[in-house]
Every structure is written in structure tokens, then in C-alpha cells.
Amino acid sequence: MTAQTINGWLRRLPAWPVYIMGAAWAGWLFWLAASGQLGAEPINRLEREYGQVAIKLIVLGLAVTPLRNLTKVSLLKFRRAIGVTAFGFVLAHFLVWVLLDVQSFARVWEEIVRRPYVTVGFAAFLLLIPLAVTSNNLSLRRLGAANWRRLHWLVYPAAILGGVHYLWIAKVLELEPLLWMAAILGLLALRINWAGVRQQLRFGQGQGDSPNRQDS
């Protein structure tokens, strides 16, 4: 089966079901938690479930370009829906934490300021807000493709901060957050134009093409 055939099928699929599935999954998890089916500590569990789905969707979104480069299979059409759905889960994660877990805005702020793992998680959330807001054709036109792309470069630091946030919560280094962090770093490494980096190092040129230029 060639990449072309797969791409042909993918072209016929609409992207909107991604939003529906995301919303349905979030609602299903909430219902499980509310009806006592997410274990003994549903607040913490729901918080974690939403955060973990968000990380997985961000990794999926980051995988679109390398997948196309390596296999020619293009999920580009679905990337916006994946990204916006990921943001939806980040928002849900944040809201569960604020409204159901901490339940006090003063304490929420104190946690953001005083707990480094909360600080990095909140920073990732902030970085993703402008991306979610500009995930529409009108913003793309208004900003122009180059500016829009530059702005959406923020997903890289946001992904790293999200991975750190996930790793940092555990009492000991745990395998699953480590694997997701490795996936994030690996997918970012695939975007770097290593030949260009080597050349720049060799010739000591500070400027030149951004290593991410090839990605759009």
C-alpha cells in the first residue's frame, strides 16, 4: 500500500470528527469520575487523565510533520483539530485543578508561584492560549502565514514544559512520563536540520536558516 493510496483515503475523511471524539472522550471521563468509577480519588485521577490525554495529543500533533517527511503519509489536514483538541484537554485539566481540586483562587495563585511543577505546567498552558485563539483561517489570513508559523512555533517550548510538568509530579522517576518526554524530545530533534547546525558550528555563523524552517 503506497503513501499515495493512504493519503487518498485520508483526503476523503473530514477533520471535524476529531473535535467530536475529543469532546465525547472528555465527557465520558468526567461522567466516570462523577459516578464513582474512576477509583477512590476521582479528582486527582480526572486531573491526571485529562493531562495525559493532552500530552498524547500534543505528541500526535508533533508527529505529523516527521511522519510526512519519513513516510510521505500526511495527516496535515487533521493537525489543527488535534492541536485544538489537545488544548481543550489542557483547559479541562486546568479547570479540574482550579474548580474541583484546589477550590480557592488565592491558593491557585500561591501554587502557581510557589510550586515549580505547577509553574511550568501553567507556563505551558499560557503558551498554548494564543495558539488556540489563532487556530482559525481568519487569524491565519490576518497574521500572514509567516507570522502565524512563527507564533505557532510556541508549541515546541509548551510541549517540553508539559513533559517536564508530567515528570515532576511523581514521587520517583516513573516510566510513563519519561517515555512521553522522550517522544517529545525525539520529535523535536527530528525537526532540527542537523546538517545545517553542523555547518553553522563549523563556520561559526551565528545567523542563517532557522533550524525549524523546514517545518510548517
Place this chain on the structure above:
Amino acid sequence: MAYRWTNRLTRADATPRAMWMNRRALMAGTGALGLSALAGTARAEGMEPTSLEDISTYNNYYEFGTGKDDPARYASGMVTQPWTIKVDGLVDNPGDYALADLIDGLTVEERIYRFRCVEAWSMVVPWNGIELADVLNRVGVQSGARYVAFETDVQPEVMPGVQRRVIPFPYVEGLRIDEAMHPLTLLATGIWGQPMFNQNGAPIRVVVPWKYGFKSIKSIVRITLQEEMPPTTWNLLNAGEYGFYSNVNPTVDHPRWSQATDRPIGGGLFAGRVDTPMFNGYESEVASLYEGMDLRANY
């Protein structure tokens, strides 16, 4: 030396056990059965026992894995009979004791204690156990002994967490001798009137209700009386986050999270947090043990 502490709330005062078994049933049934006043008192004191289901399925027992449901899933393979406890160090009668011999004839009481995990969740557990002091007196503590060290069993073939070496094993813990002899300190052998479940530390575990849960070491196979402060597992792993004392203290935060509040297990999705009391609510009983000590430095 049993009966040195009286429950502030006993099961007899409160709700029939069948009701306790299912918290949701309790919530639904309180009004109808006219028990709301009692339940209210229980809640106010933070002393409403957690359901047996939650107590036995939400555990930290890293020998079986780091997930909260790992212990319930994997602990059934653990062998708890026969059970031998080595008692050594500064004692008059050292030796390898069969569990039954060590506790035979001692009074088993029910103690309903708040249990506060360092991860900021809490339960109320109706333990069945004997005072640790009774066992220590039986083996005869020598005058030079200032600390008690404990060790958890290691059964690698049935413990996935041990196979994966998630932390160094055996798990070790310790108490100062006055903490160990305190009337609140238990060697628990049951919960809710049933023999201890493997995932909760069968057949016998320590319970120190005014300290974070990880001090209450499970499935003990060794008790050593000694002069020096013993090493403790979480302190060895991360001394900056886990001290030897690890008393529950809402004013001294864990470096990564607040200890001012906790989430009572069993409250459901909308229950929120409650304030964590000093020494987990046992301040009047234990504050004198730490008089003059800087609890911020000795966390």
C-alpha cells in the same frame, strides 16, 4: 499497657458497619435513618471511616508497583504464613519469633485513626492492632536503645516493583524510642475487623497516625533496637523532601506541594479538600514529644 488511648469516635457510636462499607449508601441513607447528626459529628472531626473497598484498593506499596491499584492487583501472591519476625539489637530477648508467639496474649484493640499520606490525601482507618509498646516490653528494651528500626519483607518472585527496582528494597523505617512506646503507636493486624489484607501490609504493620503514611511500614520482618538513628527509605531516596520525623505538619510544605490541606478519600468528585490538622489531629497527645525541637528543620 493496652487501652492507653480511647477512640474519639467508635464504630458503635456511629453507623452500622454495612453502612460504612459503602460510603455512597451512607450518604444516601443518613437522613432516612436519622443518623445525620452522628454523621455530621464524624465529618466535623474528620473521623468518618473510609470504606473497606477504598482502603483496600487505593494503596502505596511500591514492592508491588507505583500505581495505587498495583498492590490490590498483585499482592495476593504474597506469602504471609508462616511469618517470622527477627528481633535484635539492644533487647533482652533477641531471636526469630513466630508472629503468633510475639503477639500471643496481647490485647487487640480497634483504633480509628486518621491516616494522612505525604501525597496530600487522607483516610480514616479502623485498625485492629496492639500497642507496639506491648511487644517492645515483651522482648525487653535495654537502656541504651534510643531508636527502633523496622524492615519490610522482600518476596521478589511475587513483587513486580521489587523486580523492577522502582526504589531500593527492603523498605526500611524507624522511630525514636519515645515515639515507638507512645500509646498511639500500633502494630496493626487487621482493618475493619478483618485480618490485614496483603496490600495493606499483612500480616502485621506499624501505624503511627501523627506521621505521614510512609512512616507506617508494612509487612514487617525485622525489629531492631539500637542507639543510632536508623536509615529510612524515603529519606535515603530524597533527604530534602522526606525527613526522619515526617510528622504531619500543615505549616511545613513538601518542597513540591502544599501540606496545608488534603483530599479525604471517598468523598467523590466534588468533595474538595479539608485543612490538615497539626500532627494529623493528635497534637494534644504527641506535641510534648517534640517540645523545644525546630519542626521546620526536623521535618
